[in-house]
Amino acid sequence: MGSKAAVVVFAETEPKEAFRGPIVIDRDKSKHLAEMLLGVTSHEMGPLALDLAIWPNNGVVCAASLTGCEVICSRELARHQPSELSEWISSFAGGRDAYAVFMHSAEDWGAFAVWSGGHLLRSVSVNPYSGVIEDVGERIPFEVPFWEGERSVRNEASYSLPFHPIDFGNEALREFFGFILEGREDESCFDPEEVEIPAFRGA
Numbered sequence: 212m213g214s215k216a217a218v219v220v221f222a223e224t225e226p227k228e229a230f231r232g233p234i235v236i237d238r239d240k241s242k243h244l245a246e247m248l249l250g251v252t253s254h255e256m257g258p259l260a261l262d263l264a265i266w267p268n269n270g271v272v273c274a275a276s277l278t279g280c281e282v283i284c285s286r287e288l289a290r291h292q293p294s295e296l297s298e299w300i301s302s303f304a305g306g307r308d309a310y311a312v313f314m315h316s317a318e319d320w321g322a323f324a325v326w327s328g329g330h331l332l333r334s335v336s337v338n339p340y341s342g343v344i345e346d347v348g349e350r351i352p353f354e355v356p357f358w359e360g361e362r363s364v365r366n367e368a369s370y371s372l373p374f375h376p377i378d379f380g381n382e383a384l385r386e387f388f389g390f391i392l393e394g395r396e397d398e399s400c401f402d403p404e405e406v407e408i409p410a411f412r413g414a
Contacts, residue, residue, distance in 0.1 A: 213316030214377050214392040215266035216384065217289040219300070221307045222280035227389030229280040230401055238409065240276035244283055245411035247303070248272050252414045258407035262392055265312075265403075273408045282408060289313045292345045293324035294334045301329030310387040314380030321380030323387070325351070337379065339371045353386045354379075 220226040238255070245253050249272055256271070258264075264273035265284045273284040290296055293311055300309045306328050313336075314321040322336035322345070333348035356362050357374040364370040381391045390403040 214314055214381060215316060216284075216312050216314050216380065216392065217286050218265040218282065218284045218313075218388075219288055219296075219309060219311045220280055220282050220388065221304055221309050223307055224279055226280050226310055226387055227399075229277045230389055230406060234406060235278060236409065237276040240281075241274045241409045242411060244274035244276060244281055245272040245409075248274070248283060248285055248287070249411070249413045253411040254414050256410045256412055259410050261390065261403035261406040261408055264408035264410065265392075267410060271410055271412050273410045275408045284408065289315070291320070291322065291336050291341075292334070293322050293336060294331055294345060294347055296324070297326065297329075297331050300326050300331075304329045312380060312383045312387065314377060316377050319376055321376030321378075321383075323380065323383040325387075337372055337376045339376070342371060351386070353382055357382070 222229065242253060242255065259267065259273055267273045267284055269286055275282045290313065293313065296311065304326065309326040311324045318338060320338040324334035325332045331347065333351060335346050336344040350358065357379055360373050362374045362378060364375050378394065381394045385391050385400060389399060390401050
């Protein structure tokens, strides 16, 4: 299915720490999170493994209230300009940091953004057709090898970007959340198939 993601995480500390060790999900708070996005009363459909939950079907919201963070996944969140979410992020954040990763391998598109206390710190979005769609704020250290050509697309000299957006998006998943969908796992990664996130649909 390739790499597809539309995930936003609100966190009091580094979000990947919330996925380490035993995971306890508050079902009532998770349902409330989903309903805040859906705008209607919801019913729980059952959980999805995290690798599927971060790109749920249309009309479905995967949401989890964990110790120290909240996870919300919905295709409705995906933006080619992640900065457009800043007002919504600010209303949800409650002073917490927020991290978003969006990508779709069929579009060859990857994006991520980071907010602190509701204020946008970094937003970047790229695909080979439009080039750099958005590039706001200072680059985060994990990005540097990509922009400096150290992660270039092999055997594609005419590729219009210095790196592949899907590689970029997966590295953002690793950096922020501690897992990837494609690529080489390392000791920092956990298996997203082993974490389940509740899924909700409007009633």
